[in-house]
Amino acid sequence: MIKLKNILLVLFTSLALVANSANVHIFGEAKEYASNKIIFYKYSDRISFIKEEIFELEIDKQGNFEIDFEIEDITYVFAEFGVYHAYFYAEPEANYELILPPFNEKSEADLFNPFFSNETIHIGIKNLKPTDLNYLIIDFDYYYYRYLELKYIEIYLNGLETDVDTFIKEINLKFNEYDNQYFQDYKKYRIAALKNIATQKKYEDQVVYAYYTKSPVLYDNPAYMDLFNNIYAKYFDLLLVAPHGDKLYAIITYGHSISRLKKFLNRNLSLRNNQFQELVILKGLNDAFGGGNLQWLPLLLTLDSLHLSTQYPLHKNIAQNIADNTLSMARGTIAPPFDLPDTLGEIHSLNEFKNKYTYIQFANTKTYTSQIEFNLMKNLHNRYKGVCNFISILTDENIDEAKLFINKNKLDWTFLFTEINSKTISTYKINTYPSYFLIDPGGSLLMSPAPAPSEDFEKYFFKIVRDKMPKE
Secondary structure, eight states: HHHHHHHHHHHHHHHHHHHHOEEEEEEOOGGGTTTOOEEEEEEETTHHHHHEEEEEEEEEETTTTEEEEESSOOEEEEETTTTTTEEEOOOOOOOEEEEOOOOOOOOOOTTTTTTOOOOEEEEEEETTTTTSSSHHHHHHHHHHHHHHHHHHHHHHHGGSSSSSSHHHHHHHHTTTTTHHHHHHHHHHHHHHHHHHHHTTTTTHHHHHHHIISSSSOOOOOOHHHHHHHHHHHTTHHHHHHHHHHHHHIIIIIIIHHHHHHHHHTTTTTOSSSHHHHHHHHHHHHHHHHHTTSSSSSHHHEEEEEEHHHOOOHHHHHHHHHHHHHHHHTOTTBBBOOOEBTTTTOOEEEEGGGGEEEEEEEOTTTTTTTHHHHHHHHHEEEETTTTTTTEEEOOOOHHHHHHHHHHHHHTSSEEEEEOOOOSSSHHHOOOSSSSSSEOOOOOOOOEEEEEEGGTTHHHHHHHHGGGGGGGOO
């Protein structure tokens, strides 16, 4: 009977979610993008920034596209294609005729530049009314960011002695008449961010108390979350070097106790709102994983404690996302699976390469660094192929040219192919080419990332396998 109740609960929950969702219809024409596919996402949350696919837009041979998708609330929808991070705000039960930006693919230099940043643009929408949410945000952002671009240094140096107060009054007056609550919240927190800059962040506790402590938590509003993430960036790392930082260290390192952590934070009046306080804890834990001042395992145990105790479902999701981000590609975890074609078009899965060590290289035959490393990989492969699989996953657009390169240079280990924006590249968090990983015979990540052949990989690997090497 308990199992039946659980099944019914899941069923009713699923039905409730479907009932609360509403359809969105998008369509348009983009001849430059004919026969292309563009994947659109939303952020699962704005602390971990994990992406969730919403729909895949297929553009036909004539450049036409049309699709329906479902959302529950106003959603920041985006896609990353070419040089763009292109977005719009989707409202339930709305129709949008999208105007895609001019077709502009990344150059080869952009593709392999780890510091390349996509150009963020608001996707055009035909026939917008001045009261539509996207129109309001586009209009507001134009005035807001133009002013900020022109005056940022002056505001930061001279603060309230500049004309910032006048600008805030003018922009409030210009946009106050619109009764769209999402937009008014967006405007409110963008202006709060401007005030925080003008006071050189000296009064952040007052900003938090005025704008966050007694206000609803707006998880999906970019303006709310951008200011929040700015104020609480590396929060726990900063608290560790503040008075009583040793107590915070002890609470996380030895106790992993959320109740004690909340009690510690309650000394700050701005953090006595339980829901907001938990959001601050999640942000603090998320940033602390990359800070190096707190150990990885105690942070995970503290995060797990919050996941188990919170009464807010969204906080459970954020905690899980933070854990997934942290554990993904961590040493000792299972290497993410893949199914990719080789030079003959035959599909290979990572699981096929178990029972030996596996050294994976993500590369592109067009890059000079990859070409140098291929020659060193050849030597490694000749020496260690008895105990180690060697796999190069290539992101070359022209597969035929890549095959010619492989054959010309007599590279005889396994070569697989994937697109540069594929799920495999995203899952393995590849930002630079070439990148390397070593997987143990059981399928777990042993070195993540691993050294390149030119970085003395052989020295480290020989220590691992010397007892298993065949005797000469």
